[in-house]
Amino acid sequence: MKSIFQDLRFSIRQLLKSPGFALTAIFSLALGIGATTAVFSVVHAILVDPYPYAKPERMAHLRLEQSPTDNRGANLSFPQWQQLRKSPAVEDAFITDNWSLTVTGHDLPEDVNGSFLSSNAFNFLGVPALYGRGLIPADAIDGQDPQPVVVLGYKFWQRHFNSDPTVVGHTLQLVRKNYTIVGVANPRFTWDDGDVYLPLKITQDQVAEHYVGIRLKPGISLKAGTEAIAPLIEQFQKETPKHFPTGGHYKFRLYGLNEDTVQNLGGTLYLLFSAVVLLLAIGCGNVSILLLARGAGRRHELALRVAIGATRGRLIRQMLTEAVLLSATGAALGILLAYRSLAFIIKQLPEYSFPHEAAIRLDIPVLAFSVVLALLTGVLFGLWPALQLSRPNIGEIIQSGSRKVAGSLSGKATNNALIATQIALTLLLLAGAGASIQGFLKIMHAPLGYDPHNVMSVGIPVHENTYPTWEARSTYFNQLQKKISEVPGVTMTAISTNATPPANGWETAVQFLGKPTNDDQKVRINFVSPNYFPVLGVPRLQGRIWDETENLHGLPLVVINETMAKLYFPNGDAVGHALKIPDLHDAPPYNLVAPGAEGWLQIIGIVADKRDDGLRKPILPEAFIPYTLSLRMWTQILVRSSVPPLTLLHAVGSQVISVDPDQQISGNIQDLEQWITGQQEYQQEHLVALLFGAFALLALILAAVGLYSVVSYTVAQRTNEFGIRLALGAQRTHVLQIVFASTTVSVGTGLAAGVALTLALNKLLSHWAEGSSHDPLILLLVTVVLCTVAAIACALPASRASLIDPVEALRH
Template sequence: MHTLLQDIRYSFRQLRNHPGFALTAVLSLALGIGATVSVFSVIYGVIMHPYSYADLNRLVTLSYSDPYGNFWNAWITGPQLRELQQAHAVESIAAWNEWNLTVTGHDVPEDVAAYTNTSDTFPTLGVSPLLGRNLGPSDSPEGQEPQPVVMLNYRFWQRHFSSDSTVIGKTLELVHKKYTIVGVTRPHFTWGWDADVYLPQKLTNDQALQFGVVIKLRPGITQAAANAELQPLMERFAKETPTHFPPKFKVDVRELSYWTVHQLGGTLYLLFAAVAMLLAIGCGNVSILLMARGTARQHEFAVRSAVGASGSRIVRQLLTESLMLSLTGAGLGILLAYRILALIVAWLPRNFFPSDTDFSVNPPVLLFCVGLAMLTGVLFGLFPALQMARPEIGQVMQSSTKKAAGSVRGKRVHSTLIAGQIALTLLLMTAAGAAVNGFLSMMRVNLGYDPHNVISIGIPIHENTYTNWTARMNYYEQLRAKIAELPDIVSTGISTNATPPSSGDEQRFELLGKAPNPSIEGQTARLNYIDPGYFRTLNIPLLQGRMWTHTETAHSALLAIVNETFAKRFYPAGDMLGHSVEVPTQKNEPPYTLTVPGADSWMQIIGVVRDSLNDGLDKPVKPAIYMPYGTVMWMHTQILIRSRTDPQSILHSIRQQVTRVDPDQQVNGEVDSLETWIRNEPEWARGRLISVLFAAFSILALVLAAVGLYSVVSYSVAQRTNEFGIRMALGASKTDVLKIVLASAGASIGLGIALGFAVSFGLNRLIARWVESSNHNPLLILGAAAVLLAVAILACVAPARRASSVDPMTALRCE
């Protein structure tokens, strides 16, 4: 212990006496470790540990896939849920429905997202509450009305009740009905994406009321076994409610985190690979610095060996110094990780993971960080330690502390490390270039509509209100007309499910007089329910035919408009107008879904509109059918509003107009502009995240590689001081010395760029796919190499100029 303390004190003095060396090494490690820990924290929170449920490995979503590779979560009715509970593979079920309610009893109704849960939901999840108790079977007894109780989400409790610990037993008024508060969830409870409150749900025989389902499998039951058992049961459910299922499907239960891993996992692993390369470059820097420092201390170690120090003691001393550097870098890296983590989380694509996911540098992540620091400390400290453990005492003692040239093996190691740094940096820069270029291409894509100054207002309807077609139609029309009265409004349009750039529902259809084409993916189209003001509000031009009128909508006219893609694919001769289309899945299921008579029969096509994006920003436009929104009306709609000013500035006035039509109704709590809808698209958010972070990591890698190269060249110049003095004394010019220094560094630079070229060109298409860019332009690699070469030359210039300015007499006195 005493000798260890001696080593620590001596190491501290050495680092304090050489602050430039210590600071460079610590910062190199801190940047790499900080970036690595932050990305690992996101991976841990999103993929490795997204839920804190009991027996998480046995919880699966009830889902299915169709022959075309599409995948959906299943929604089933109350009677079907009772049957599902009897299956052998099922131990228990968590089932829920979603609804928007309002907090009443105040001046202005507040929108809340409510999850109504069946009796076994919280027992199935196995999560204890923060305060009070969970909802359970006693709150929704079979055959009886649910108890008037409510459980609060942690965030809602903080916001609405100011974290009042005595809230249990108090009441919350929702749509003029009082509920007793029985519990508060723990922080980061992730049941549901944005739920504010949880209510007990009664199972009824209503075929229109559907539930999402999470199954807890019995111990020992595999997903494959569950699929096999549930397939015939789900096929029978599909015959009972054919509009809830595709024509052909296979039961395909998945783990709860499937969607998150499927949509975001590749992006996060890609970022982790990038920061791993950044960490490798940082570790390479520290290794170069330690070897250069160790070579400069050869005389010191030779003296210590001569007076009796063993090789193991010298190795321990050097390892102590490297571990001090690595642990200091790790500590600084953890502090840096908190800032980087907040930045990454802010830029993660929304709706890809539960909003309450815990992103933090928690104990497992800290353990990973400490282990990473220890590992890197040993790895980059071991080689120079072993190299210095057995110095050639006689040779070193007889020479000065400045040798004519470093050892051949040391030069080779330095060259290899520099070449590796440059190759990794070029690979990172190539990926960053592809990501940025792909993101810029996405930003320049032709939308087909104008989102500027357009806002989407979500209007949910409370249960047991506007339960017939006429009442619901009149309510929506009154809302639209009332909002249009505001002076700053240019136009309004009802868009039940047609808010771009991902709009409409994929549905099967038939064309009168044409047999379905089996080669066209089930002959499906995006079905959109809109009003006559929709195209005017979005500035989408009508190319052929006409638009229906408000009068035709009010009289249940069976009319349709299609987009260009639909017309070209199914009627390439251009004779689209006057033909008829049928969507057989449009069924009346009151009170949740209200349709006009004949909604599932033939509708006349009266117009063709220009294409606009309807399947995201990075996919081709799909065939689309537009119908009057009165054809099918759900218990929610959206109103698109184009204004002369920023729509957010008139949002309060819009809310007031809604409450003037019905004081008990509300606007959705989250209201976004259509430009925000674009930014929330998964591909846009992923592209921004990858391009920005890859660009930042590649810049850091470039700086670290430049620092490493500068260190090696400076070390080489210091070691060859008397050589340069002799050369200049014999007549060599400053230019000659400058060329010698640059040529010695040029070999490492050239080798690194050659390796980087080989890897980048070999992985060019793969890199483009990794960063989700359709562009794999080889010129990006050449541009990245040119930038890297310029920075490398700049890193060599300063020590080369220092070498060329050596005074021959001063250098010769060193001998």
């Protein structure tokens, strides 16, 4: 034990004598381990263990797949849900619904997201309440009105009740009705992102359709569950055909609870994790280079220690102690860095692309991974130089006496291999960063086809049991638009039920009068007012737009975009034709359809294309019909203003209250420029570009430091040689050439290997980044950058070598 403490004290003294070496090694490890730990924490929390629910691996969504990229939920009625629960493959199932509610009884009403759950849902999900209890079967008996009880969502409880733990038993008024608070949900219970959870009334209604979540019985796979439930879905389709795609051209499949997240974000996270693993490899290689170079400089010291009786085991233990001390310090700092960087990464994640139940933190598995990784790396790059240098040729080194030697051929080969590997991995990271940045720039500068500047989208929900007739709801929406138009600073308004770009519309099949029916004729249907087009600056190309009178009467008219006109009417004669939307049905109170809306709609105009399927995908066929043809329980009013629109939000909200004091605007209002940056593809490309770029920059710095360290040690070991050359008349440029030549092979090999790796992995890289890593300009640019940095890293010690005083050099 005493000798171990001696080794530790000696190691600390040695590292303090070489602070540049110690700090560089620790910094290299801290960066690699910190970044790897942070990203691994995100991957673990989102993709491996995101849900706190009971047996989440057996929970599933019901989906109807119409194409590999187009699937929708298989929503069911209450009787169908009860029948599904009896399936031999299903352990249990719950049913949910959502409504926007208003907290009343206060000076300032507040819009909240109400999640209505069947009374078995809390038991099904299995997450105990933080305070009080969840919903229980007695809260909602089938066929009866539910009890007036409510469970508060955790964030709503924090915001509205200031985290008061005594809130259970108090009363909360929602839309003029009092509810008793029976519990506060657990922080990780965020199903449907509900602010409040209420019992759902179960009836025999076959019109309403709701989300149903199921849990399969033990031992039943998703595939087996799909096969067992498919006959029931076919039966339900016959019972309620309006709940299913027209024509029945779909494939039923069960989706795992987290399958959407894995598909949408998994590749991006694995790509970033691969990037930080490369960064960690570069950092570990850096420390290996430093230790090898430093060990070569200690050959004389080791020879003397062996000469006076030091054993090989003692030498190995000493050098391993130094390496483990470095790695442990680097790991500790890396974990601290991970804590700091984790919060930053979380902020960059696309908001709705991962489960909000996920607890992203540095948990025990991640910490264990970091500790083991640090110890392994310490042993690996401590043992290698230790074994090489623990058997020095005492006679050769002592005979060399006071002169430095360049080191063994094997040592040079090892250094060259490590440098080449660093260069190759750094080039790969730089090429990936270049591709991701190129992709993000494409997203940023994608032509929109509309003007989002100074426009905001104000969501306005319609509460349950209000405006139940077509006439009442149409009048209400019209009054809202007129009142908001009167706000000072507002220049124009339009109603856009579902048409807020760049991703908008209800995709469904259509039929054309006089043409064969084809279920592949998919069109995005948008419900808008006639002012929609001037508000967004979308130009009319042909025909006309319906007017306000036609809009108020809900006339069966339609305007299509240029893409749809070219696809379905290649002869340029779209205006005057008619189409029908088979899936447009009257379903009160959720959807109130105007007379004639289920028949043929006349095409009266063509407008220019705008983005309707995101910022990356091609524009799809799009049709616009008067919003009065289909009045939903939700609408949006687009507001164009002469000032920043969000500054008018309070005035707009006041106008909404003046029409109906119980109705509120939704809680998350954005202008359309924020709407664009909030798109998942925008945020995902931004995340990849930002983090990939940061990792590539750090890798470039680490590679430069590693190259600089090797060249510096080489110069130090060859000081006497350079002095002799200069004393014999060699030019300083000759010395510079020697130093640069010592790294040419390793750097050149690394560049060639890096280009080969980049080309080999391009398909994978381009799948998760819009740009292409084998773009000649990107490859050329990153190669030039890497060569420049390598040249600078070599030039500094080479310049020192060329300025060596021959007299001083010979004294060594």
